[in-house]
Amino acid sequence: MTRNRRRLGAWLLAGVVLAVVLTLYDADRTGVSDPKAAPSATPSGAAPGTPAPATGDTPSPSATVSPSPAPGTGEPSPAPSPTACTSPGACGYPDANSTGPRIALERHDTGNMSVKKDGTVIKGWDIRGSLDIYANDVTVIDSRITSTNWWGINLRPGFSGLKVLHTTITAVPGKGPDNGGVNYAVSNMGGSSIEVGWCDISVFGNALSMGQGDLHDNYVHDLVAFRNQGGEWQHTDAVISGGGNKGRLTVRHNTLLNATPVDKGATAAVGLFADTGVVSSVHVEDNWLAGGAYALYAGGPGATGIRVTGNVFSTQYHPAGGAYGPVTAWNAGGAGNVWKDNRMSDGRPVEPAP
Numbered sequence: 001m002t003r004n005r006r007r008l009g010a011w012l013l014a015g016v017v018l019a020v021v022l023t024l025y026d027a028d029r030t031g032v033s034d035p036k037a038a039p040s041a042t043p044s045g046a047a048p049g050t051p052a053p054a055t056g057d058t059p060s061p062s063a064t065v066s067p068s069p070a071p072g073t074g075e076p077s078p079a080p081s082p083t084a085c086t087s088p089g090a091c092g093y094p095d096a097n098s099t100g101p102r103i104a105l106e107r108h109d110t111g112n113m114s115v116k117k118d119g120t121v122i123k124g125w126d127i128r129g130s131l132d133i134y135a136n137d138v139t140v141i142d143s144r145i146t147s148t149n150w151w152g153i154n155l156r157p158g159f160s161g162l163k164v165l166h167t168t169i170t171a172v173p174g175k176g177p178d179n180g181g182v183n184y185a186v187s188n189m190g191g192s193s194i195e196v197g198w199c200d201i202s203v204f205g206n207a208l209s210m211g212q213g214d215l216h217d218n219y220v221h222d223l224v225a226f227r228n229q230g231g232e233w234q235h236t237d238a239v240i241s242g243g244g245n246k247g248r249l250t251v252r253h254n255t256l257l258n259a260t261p262v263d264k265g266a267t268a269a270v271g272l273f274a275d276t277g278v279v280s281s282v283h284v285e286d287n288w289l290a291g292g293a294y295a296l297y298a299g300g301p302g303a304t305g306i307r308v309t310g311n312v313f314s315t316q317y318h319p320a321g322g323a324y325g326p327v328t329a330w331n332a333g334g335a336g337n338v339w340k341d342n343r344m345s346d347g348r349p350v351e352p353a354p
Helices: 002-033
Strands: 106-115 121-123 125-133 139-141 144-147 151-155 163-165 168-171 184-188 195-197 200-203 206-209 213-216 219-223 236-241 249-252 255-258 266-272 280-285 288-291 294-298 304-309 325-328 338-340
Touching: 121 125, 144 151, 151 168, 168 184, 184 200, 200 206, 206 219, 219 236, 236 255, 255 266, 266 288, 288 294, 294 304
Parallel strands: 106 125, 121 139, 125 144, 125 151, 139 163, 144 168, 151 184, 163 195, 168 200, 184 206, 195 213, 200 219, 206 236, 213 249, 219 255, 236 266, 249 280, 255 288, 266 294, 280 304, 294 325, 304 338
Antiparallel strands: none
């Protein structure tokens, strides 16, 4: 009798175990393989049959926006393209992180120093003063200049070969000689090209002033408005050229910002003016341009050999790049003049007015 009870208990226990195993197996099979058991991949409210996003994808907002009227036309502007940019640094243009000195600096209270030895190299100096260059093939590299003079660095007529690289050039607002203002961060009065690259430049009214040179990978920003000795607001430009140049001026891959209000002298981010002669042989390539009355003054009547290609006209200060528009004074019929692949920072193409 006892043996029969034990045999019956064993059978009952085996039956319970088998039932549990079958239940677990069915639950596992249903959760993995049965589509009915999986959560729906179609968002709530989607129409039946709507394809679900691929695993791991997040639906992106549409790049299409409602066109707004183009300034002064009343006509809708083209919709932004997917190539919109948000800021210079985020879009590969120079900023404070990619310009200026790369090494520790030693302070030098030079005052307004004249450099008169050919081949001089100034490296690692933190200069309180300015440099007046009366020599050939001078290099200023990995340094900082804080000026209260008319200029930060000035190449005098008759000299050549100046290079200014990886240097910060700034000034003390209100302490300059032009009624408290300072005028030129780098001025080329010589008769040949100079190179200015990877520099962080601020405060000066006309930061980079020259008819010829290679200006590349610079960050020009925070120009400071001031009334000059004539009592008028000083015109401000990140890059300015007065025309009449013999060689080429190349302005390539710079961030050129002019946030100065128009009623306080703002002119341009790049100003090509025929003040001292016809503007010729200027390449403005792949720059981030923002601010001024117009972001670009393009040389005016008679200008030749002007190539404006691949630039971004930023809306960060004005919806049209400059207060009145992105560009003016473009001579479409000038020999060798090329306008190509220029756009607003929101992706809209930029074409100069006829």
